[in-house]
Amino acid sequence: MSETTHDGGVAVSAPTSPDEGLTAAQLAAKYGLAVSGARPSLPDYVRQLWGRRHFILAFSSAKLTAQYSQAKLGQLWQVATPLLNAAVYFAIFGLILDAGRGMDKDVYIPFLVTGVFVFTFTQSSVMSGVRAISGNLGLVRALHFPRASLPVSFALQQLQQLLYSMIVLFAVAIAFGSYPDASWVLIVPVLVLQFCFNTGLALIFARAGAKTPDLAQLMPFVMRTWMYASGVMFSIPVFLADKPQWIANVLQWNPAAIYMDLMRFALIEEYGSQNLPDHVWAVAGGWAVLFAIGGFVYFWKAEERYGRG
Template sequence: MTSSPSTPSPDDGLSRAELAAKYGLTVSGARPGLFEYVRQLWGRRHFILAFSQAKLTAQYSQAKLGQLWQVATPLLNAAVYFFIFGLLLGARKGIPHEIYVPFLVTGVFVFTFTQSSVMAGVRAISGNLGLVRALHFPRASLPISFALQQLQQLLFSMIVLVLIMVGFGIFPTWSWLLVLPALALQFVFNMGLALIFARMGSKTPDLAQLMPFVMRTWMYASGVMFSIPAMLADKEDVPGWVGDVLQWNPASIYMDLIRFAMIDDYGSSYLPPHVWIFAVGWAVLLGAVGFVYFWKAEERYGRG
């Protein structure tokens, strides 16, 4: 008994690429186009906000003081810096004594915003692999939500900062409204950094152990505890471009803008020239570069 020859398939001879094109198949988890990726992120905006709020609530859930640690931690850091730098090392040089505490606390709160965004971004993918592997969603949702979490935490701290300002005789004026665009620009900048370090941390988890040293060095170079122009004024052996680099670094720029907005005696003489142009430039540059850099590796997150 002989078997009849099988009927040839119309797909015989087609390559896998041709078969996929014929039947409208796509690679599972393939990276979408840039504009499509933005559209998907916008569609997940409610998830991003809810995830950031849940992380913020859970952050201190095991501590007895709970959410009070959101402001207690930077306040304690500011107290330590005041004792070491303000009293022992004389870092108040060039800053009127009556505004040094508001100057210092503002710097600590604003720099902590950037520092926490970077540290959270490093672990955004590597620390949430279960979620990344279980669900399909734009992976940029995670570092963006962590940056948003740190913004919400800063807003709680700003309430305490206002009380400190009033306690030192600094009352709200119209210039305080400048805080809003300054924080918006800093958030975009922080988000870009979080996206960059989220991609780097996804392949190199040990980066999370290195970053505290990098951030501490950045903090000491950004004028958190002292005025950069005042500290370099009598140092003739330091080239002038060093002071420019220190003042134009983004952490210093955003701190100075908020100090300028909120502290009456912190005038424009403390600011580098074209400070708003640099603030916008840093935000646009890091925001765009960070987003594209993260998107380029979208299909590799959670694999391997």
């Protein structure tokens, strides 16, 4: 295309672009471009997370190995820490405060140790989850991967740690007269349900901790309160026998108490079904599904905001 200039010359103008007049959004759609770091759809996000499963496993195993690498006893602390906590609680609550009233010592000691180990699993998952994003900003900002990989890997790390601790838990149960039987098979579904619940909780607090890093300083107080309200050191029905029944029901139906009671029922021979709340398996499954799905969706909704600002 040409035109004559004022001095008689000929000027050639550029041809009109086929994209002239298109907005940025229209141009992006035309050429298949996407916003860098944009949140993928939920099905795509699930596929991306599954594609990183080997990274999640390797990352959780590496974190577990490095956790006590500076200590002389090394990985023995994975078992020694909750066992020492159980010993302290037994001295204070079992001997001084008689929190095991209504139970023989042969029942109360495995009851207490089981409660400490199982609650520690949830507590550690929450505490590591709240720092999953805020404590790994260098990794989040340097590499592109589904951010849910981090809290999921931390929850998996705590599961691996509990599995090591289960060896001691089995030894304690056997030492006090609870020998392996068919009920021990129930340990597997209990751990699966609790892991799903813990993972959802870790995802929720990972998003909250990414926005409010100070939450990590508050959580120890929250977890300590939750522990005392969940019957780790005492039997909720026995201790609340003189209180309105609804109080005992609320405390027994809280997820930490549910998973502890199910593990005690599976492991301890004399801890019968009369100690469990009604519909216990349905409640345990409901908590697991609600938090696993709800926590995952809640975390995914803020995917594009992690590591920014």
